[in-house]
Amino acid sequence: xxxxxxxxxxxxxxxxxxxxxxxxxxxxxxxxxxxxxxxxxxxxxxxxxxxxxxxxxxxxxxxxxxxxxxxxxxxxxxxxxxxxxxxxxxxxxxxxxxxxxxxxxxxxxxxxxxxxxxxxxxxxxxxxxxxxxxxxxxxxxxxxxxxxxxxxxxxxxxxxxxxxxxxxxxxxxxxxxxxxxxxxxxxxxxxxxxxxxxxxxxxxxxxxxxxxxxxxxxxxxxxxxxxxxxxxxxxxxxxxxxxxxxxxxxxxxxxxxxxxxxxxxxxx
Amino acid sequence: xxxxxxxxxxxxxxxxxxxxxxxxxxxxxxxxxxxxxxxxxxxxxxxxxxxxxxxxxxxxxxxxxxxxxxxxxxxxxxxxxxxxxxxxxxxxxxxxxxxxxxxxxxxxxxxxxxxxxxxxxxxxxxxxxxxxxxxxxxxxxxxxxxxxxxxxxxxxxxxxxxxxxxxxxxxxxxxxxxxxxxxxxxxxxxxxxxxxxxxxxxxxxxxxxxxxxxxxxxxxxxxxxxxxxxxxxxxxxxxxxxxxxxxxxxxxxxxxxxxxxxxxxxxxxxxxxxxxxxxxxxxxxxxxxxxxxxx
Numbered sequence: 349x350x351x352x353x354x355x356x357x358x359x360x361x362x363x364x365x366x367x368x369x370x371x372x373x374x375x376x377x378x379x380x381x382x383x384x385x386x387x388x389x390x391x392x393x394x395x396x397x398x399x400x401x402x403x404x405x406x407x408x409x410x411x412x413x414x415x416x417x418x419x420x421x422x423x424x425x426x427x428x429x430x431x432x433x434x435x436x437x438x439x440x441x442x443x444x445x446x447x448x449x450x451x452x453x454x455x456x457x458x459x460x461x462x463x464x465x466x467x468x469x470x471x472x473x474x475x476x477x478x479x480x481x482x483x484x485x486x487x488x489x490x491x492x493x494x495x496x497x498x499x500x501x502x503x504x505x506x507x508x509x510x511x512x513x514x515x516x517x518x519x520x521x522x523x524x525x526x527x528x529x530x531x532x533x534x535x536x537x538x539x540x541x542x543x544x545x546x547x548x549x550x551x552x553x554x555x556x557x558x559x560x561x562x563x564x565x566x567x568x569x570x571x572x573x574x575x576x577x578x579x580x581x582x583x584x585x586x587x588x589x590x591x592x593x594x595x596x597x598x599x600x601x602x603x604x605x606x607x608x609x610x611x612x613x614x615x616x
Numbered sequence: 617x618x619x620x621x622x623x624x625x626x627x628x629x630x631x632x633x634x635x636x637x638x639x640x641x642x643x644x645x646x647x648x649x650x651x652x653x654x655x656x657x658x659x660x661x662x663x664x665x666x667x668x669x670x671x672x673x674x675x676x677x678x679x680x681x682x683x684x685x686x687x688x689x690x691x692x693x694x695x696x697x698x699x700x701x702x703x704x705x706x707x708x709x710x711x712x713x714x715x716x717x718x719x720x721x722x723x724x725x726x727x728x729x730x731x732x733x734x735x736x737x738x739x740x741x742x743x744x745x746x747x748x749x750x751x752x753x754x755x756x757x758x759x760x761x762x763x764x765x766x767x768x769x770x771x772x773x774x775x776x777x778x779x780x781x782x783x784x785x786x787x788x789x790x791x792x793x794x795x796x797x798x799x800x801x802x803x804x805x806x807x808x809x810x811x812x813x814x815x816x817x818x819x820x821x822x823x824x825x826x827x828x829x830x831x832x833x834x835x836x837x838x839x840x841x842x843x844x845x846x847x848x849x850x851x852x853x854x855x856x857x858x859x860x861x862x863x864x865x866x867x868x869x870x871x872x873x874x875x876x877x878x879x880x881x882x883x884x885x886x887x888x889x890x891x892x893x894x895x896x897x898x899x900x901x902x903x904x905x906x907x908x909x910x911x
Contacts, residue, residue: 383872383874386872409874410874488762489762490762491762491763496848496868496869496872497677497678497679497869497877498678498679498869498871498872498873498874498877499872500872503679512680512681513677513679513680513681517849517858518762518763518765518847518849518858519763519765519847519848519849519858520847520848520849520850520858520860520868521848522843522848522867522868522871526748526844529748529749530748530752530765533748533749533752533753534753534756534763534764536762536763537763
């Protein structure tokens with residue numbers, strides 16, 4: 349008697365498990381591209397797999413360029429780009445902006461400088477300006493604090509300011525928190541950090557007269573920002589799983605997840 | 617009955633033997649796994665970059681459009697940093713050990729020794745954090761530098777971190793010297809300090825050498841504390857410049873690395889591994905020699 353009940357339960361469990369996986373069996377989505385989007389897309393993927401039990405989600409961190417190429421050649425369902433698509437790319441591809449990544453330039457609270465232009469920031473980081481007095485600040489050597497090679501924030505900052513591979517960092521730290529602590533300790537330091545990680549210990553510099561905030565990032569007036577773009581082929585139906593992920597990523601449900609990963613979800 | 621008991625005992629013994637054997641094999645398997653994995657993961661990038669360019673290249677720019685993978689700055693920084701830590705840490709540690717083992721009263725010793733153990737138990741991230749908040753700004757203002765995160769800051773942190781192992785091993789070495797040596801020296805009219813410096817220390821020198829090598833091993837393998845105070849820019853080492861150690865080169869870029877960059881990081885780990893193997897080999901030789909001498 350006992351045995352038969354046990355057997356029945358096992359069968360029921362198996363059936364339940366089977367029916368679950370059957371519902372999402374063909375939900376599979378492959379993404380490829382920007383390494384900066386790792387955190388955002390990774391947490392979205394996790395939530396997606398949790399929501400549709402049994403769905404398969406893959407992410408291949410190759411960089412924006414190869415992600416766009418992969419989307420174009422159909423090697424992945426959705427390409428990931430942390431820059432806007434060019435006019436040429438837009439002829440064959442659709443770019444849907446998922447979120448905006450705002451990068452704040454921070455200085456020590458004692459530093460009288462409160463506004464910089466993008467050009468001045470580039471000059472600081474490439475070592476053209478080495479003393480704060482050249483920008484109207486106190487007489488003191490500029491100490492450049494940055495992130496380690498491969499960091500998404502560093503990549504974003506260097507891309508926006510056009511200083512790729514030219515930055516003469518004094519310190520390369522591995523966490524946003526470390527950057528903020530270091531800048532707060534040194535009156536001559538300047539660093540950059542994700543908008544979401546801002547703290548009172550340091551002063552955020554406005555860029556071209558615009559202070560960084562979610563609003564100014566969203567309306568585009570704050571310049572040191574970049575979009576996180578989902579790239580799909582024009583006029584082509586996404587697979588069922590990819591469409592489900594695409595809709596999920598742009599839904600209201602996904603917004604807190606995106607915000608959690610440190611970027612500003614785009615209101616749509 | 618007796619026979620059964622014996623049989624039982626034999627079974628227990630053989631089971632226990634098997635369990636110990638399995639646990640021992642698991643342990644060895646870990647070591648082998650790590651060695652083999654590091655070699656497999658580390659060699660390809662060295663091949664692609666070229667061993668000369670890799671070991672003696674002076675420029676590291678792993679994510680540049682034309683990446684450069686030269687780790688000479690890291691190797692030199694690790695060597696200088698470790699040497700600096702020993703230069704500062706050894707006299708401090710050695711004289712503390714001499715004092716505690718021979719001169720200090722029992723009361724002082726039982727108070728200080730647990731404190732040294734405590735020093736050994738502090739997590740390295742705490743050393744790094746205090747270094748970052750106290751030492752780095754202090755170095756900046758004392759030496760009037762633009763920024764205090766430097767090789768010098770790392771050396772100080774490492775020197776403090778290796779103190780416990782140097783003190784502990786030195787105390788053991790000093791106490792292993794037979795009392796007759798001391799008594800003989802004192803009987804010949806030497807005073808206490810003369811006895812310690814001329815008789816006890818030379819007799820304990822292999823043990824003290826072991827302490828140094830242990831300190832070197834700890835200093836060269838430390839990553840977290842160093843990462844927080846050294847600045848991590850891939851410069852050629854200079855005392856007051858921002859530098860990157862072998863350990864921090866691996867740790868700082870690993871999380872977002874990909875492709876050849878990641879492979880090169882494994883290669884750095886392999887180089888570090890070889891360094892530590894060499895240090896361990898030296899340590900073993902020293903300890904063996906010390907053991908023979910004492911007999």
